Amino acid sequence: MGGLNFIRKLPPNEPFVFHEYVITQKKMYTVLFCISIPLLWISSAGSTIFWIVGASATLVLGHAALFKPDINESFTSDSQV
Template sequence: MEYVGKASEVISHFRQTKLSTLKPPQEFFDHRQISRPKDLNDATTRITYNTRAFSGNYLLVILLLAVYAIILNPLLLIAILFLFGGFVLINKYAPEPMQVGNRVITQKTLYAALFVIGLPLLWFASPVSTFFWLVGSSAILIVGHAVLMEPGVESEYQGLEGP
């Protein structure tokens, strides 16, 4: 039960910090603010401003791409579910050693069997290539969006303090 409380704390903190910065789709996809940067300095300024302004939206893009990558690679999904589900089931149903015939099966033995089966399954699912695809595709989308979107009017007043 302790894990559930911590997980709900993490989710609520995530919701307060990252998801509260989500901009509406009308602002995120505003085609009137798209333009080519004048030079590299302008592009760098745009990337800096837009990654802060749209950080919640960019995180959502990464999460959607991750879900898409896992759906496209069903073996990876099976391997992850097998390892995670096996871990949960072993913790829940086998905390104490069991007697099966004349053998005693401990939790350590079950974990070893889980990893002997699960790790080769995970290896064949090619998680490294999926990870690099996710990093590359999200970087192209995020940097492309950040470079092409002009900063809003509020960026002009960002460094100024009120009276």
């Protein structure tokens, strides 16, 4: 995210000069993509995201199954409207 933010903030028509190397935005995006995909693969970010979604769904559905609303309260709130 930091790399994308850095590249996005550069002027679009001016190449980035690092020492004597001239680097265009297209090259920077390509290098960032080539570095980030293997890092995401190594860190197994996809399985982490699915684990978080599964744990959240279990927590929400478990709470919904055990939650018992008060019936009297819902009738009194509708009569006041």
